[in-house]
Amino acid sequence: MNILVTGGAGFIGGHLAEQLALRGHDVTALDNLDPFYDVGIKERTVERGRVAAEGEGSYSFVRGDIRDEDLVSDLVGDAAFVYHQAGLAGVRPSVDRPREYNEVNVGGTLNLLDAAREADVERVVMASSSSVYGKPQYLPYDEQHPTTPVSPYGTSKLAAERYGCAYAESYGLPFVGLRYFTVYGPRMRPNMAISNFVSRCMNGESPVIYGDGQQTRDFTFIDDIVGANLALLDTDAADGRAINVGSTDNISIQVLAEEVRDHIAPSLDIEYEAARTGDAAHTHADTGTAAALLEYEPEYTIREGLAAFIEWYRENREWYEPLVRGEESAGATTETTVTQQSR
Structure with missing residues (x-):
């Protein structure tokens, strides 16, 4: 299967791209190599993807930005499945640069959703965050907990996942948001x-x-996060929803x-x-929904x-x-x- 992983040189996206290539999929990793942290780590992540594809799968790296509407459209058009891991991270930096976080996390996601709707992809899986919940009214957080983020970062992730769910409802686009916990x-x-x-x-x-x-x-170990993502290759049970993964x-x-x-x-x-x-x-995550829908x-x-x-x-x-x-x-x-x- 042709799979696009945005943010594919990042921590989660890189592990996911590597595992997909190991499983024989044809992976395209899109990343702008933003120096939010040392690019040397990202370069090693890309190399891991290339090595993983030496078996039955394939791996290609594209340096680009999800704000580039034409590039996103071209790459999504060639994909059967999209893992959208791209976005600006960090609560404190978002306080200083709220418009940039909106442009990347919301505007970039809309570029991808529009392209996916036109291309009729099998599913879009988006990386969301526990930051969408804001201050806890109770713990553990379940998906019914109010979403009242207290930072521009959390607000941008909530807006992006809500757009994804709205596209599922309005256009029939298969979409799942995964709310990651640290x-x-x-x-x-x-x-x-x-x-x-x-x-x-x-x-x-x-x-x-x-x-x-x-x-x-x-704290959630990376292998468990990757496992939840991979489960969505084989089920539509979570389509149209945002669910916790902790x-x-x-x-x-x-x-x-x-x-x-x-x-x-x-x-x-x-x-x-x-x-x-x-x-x-x-x-603290309540993962009952993920357990029921993804056997997580x-x-x-x-x-x-x-x-x-x-x-x-x-x-x-x-x-x-x-x-x-x-x-x-x-x-x-x-x-x-x-x-x-x-x-």
């Missing part, structure tokens, strides 16, 4: 909390927590830092700095996923760590944004 794993964005904690502990430095560490997150588990940032520290350098103390504004206090059952607990990431980090430390260390001045963030254009 995704982590190999080749993850370098300045996220887990990669930052691991980097510091590997180098004999105390992990730094912003705030008191009582914030909690539903770990069903959550952990405090304090315990997360302790787990990483104890795994790598138990003698280190944990340091604390002033809390960052804009981070959600708590996230996450395989990794946070501790299993952490162990897998630390092992990967050690094996790839020579090239990955300098990129993480280069961004440590930005600090470790616990924000819940995970969708990618080239992130």
Whole structure:
């Protein structure tokens, strides 16, 4: 099957493109290689896709932007299936650049939806975010929880997924939005909390927590996210809906830092700095809908996923760590944004 993956050099999009190529599909990865984080990670992700296609599948990389209406139309026209992982990430940057986030995350998505409607593709699967929920009225979040995002980023992702559902209703376009909950794993964005904690502990430095560490997150390992996406190749049960994809588990940032520290350098103390504004206090996914519609059952607990990431980090430390260390001045963030254009 010909499959287009937008944001295909990013963290999630890159893992997805690689797995699709390994399964014998003909994959086109579209990405603009935006330097939101080090492009070297994205270049390695593209290379992984090319290697994966050395079997029965194929892989091609196109450098371009989802705001380019003609390019998007051409690529979607050649695809039977579209995984839309592209978009600008980050809660705090969106506060400074709300119009850009709207142009990319909403306008770019509309370009893709219009092209998909004209091309009569089999399905569009879009990366959404737990940020659409805003401040929790209750936990875990289920899909009936009010969607009242508190950042331009969350607002742009909600608008994009709502357009997708509206196109499903109005034009019969098969569309599914997947609301990701803090995704982590190999080749993850370098300045996220887990990669930052691991980097510091590997180098004999105390992990730094912003705030008191009582914030909690539903961290989801990348393999589970990819599995949920792949399930949508074979079912239309979720068409026209936006559904949660998380770990069903959550952990405090304090315990997360302790787990990483104890795994790598138990003698280190944990340091604390002033809390960052804009981070959600708590996230936790109810994945009952995904379980019912996609038979989704996450395989990794946070501790299993952490162990897998630390092992990967050690094996790839020579090239990955300098990129993480280069961004440590930005600090470790616990924000819940995970969708990618080239992130």
